[in-house]
Amino acid sequence: TSGTERATLMKRLLAFVKTGTFMLLAGGFAAGVIFWGGFNTVLEMTNQEQFCISCHEMRDNVYVEYRNTIHYQNRTGVRATCPDCHVPKEWGPKMIRKIQASNEVLHKVLGSIDTPEKFNAKRLILAQHEWDRMKANDSLECRNCHSAESMDITRQSPRAVEAHQRFLFTGQKTCIDCHKGIAHQLPAIDQKIGARNEGAAAISHGEKPE
Numbered sequence: 001t002s003g004t005e006r007a008t009l010m011k012r013l014l015a016f017v018k019t020g021t022f023m024l025l026a027g028g029f030a031a032g033v034i035f036w037g038g039f040n041t042v043l044e045m046t047n048q049e050q051f052c053i054s055c056h057e058m059r060d061n062v063y064v065e066y067r068n069t070i071h072y073q074n075r076t077g078v079r080a081t082c083p084d085c086h087v088p089k090e091w092g093p094k095m096i097r098k099i100q101a102s103n104e105v106l107h108k109v110l111g112s113i114d115t116p117e118k119f120n121a122k123r124l125i126l127a128q129h130e131w132d133r134m135k136a137n138d139s140l141e142c143r144n145c146h147s148a149e150s151m152d153i154t155r156q157s158p159r160a161v162e163a164h165q166r167f168l169f170t171g172q173k174t175c176i177d178c179h180k181g182i183a184h185q186l187p188a189i190d191q192k193i194g195a196r197n198e199g200a201a202a203i204s205h206g207e208k209p210e
Helices: 003-018 020-045 058-065 082-086 091-110 116-121 121-137 160-170 201-203
Strands: none
Touching: 003 020, 058 082, 058 116, 116 121
């Protein structure tokens, strides 16, 4: 009968619970939950702006530059923080970025950019690495907030409308191709598009590119 079958099933289940196999599985499951919770907590801690500027190399150079831009303070009160622009939100790309960041930790230990002079000497190299990364992922971090489909080009300047219609909407270029230097001082490169940060030279301890 169904009652007998249920009783037999319960006895087998209780017997299994008392076995070492069950204890091993249960322990492994609990350990996995604890590990995942701890791992995710630490991962999210490294995605906070305070973590990004906990070293003076970032706090005293690019962070000060960024505070003078529209991404830091604007009329709408919407702020894009360090991880918003430099860490992908999607799990796979985020983990790849975290692995790449281990090289940055190494150079922190080596003191490669621990003075303003060292930082500015490597500014172009550092910037180019980030531009190449964003070019490769089609400016993924930009598109987390900015969508071509949501743009109201009637409220844009004529130059912006022309550039977006000619290059962005057709897929010929991505955001970072034209919008370098929107949050940090530009290295000495030929970047004709986009406003420069007028306070950058004094803030970054370097010469403003001509």
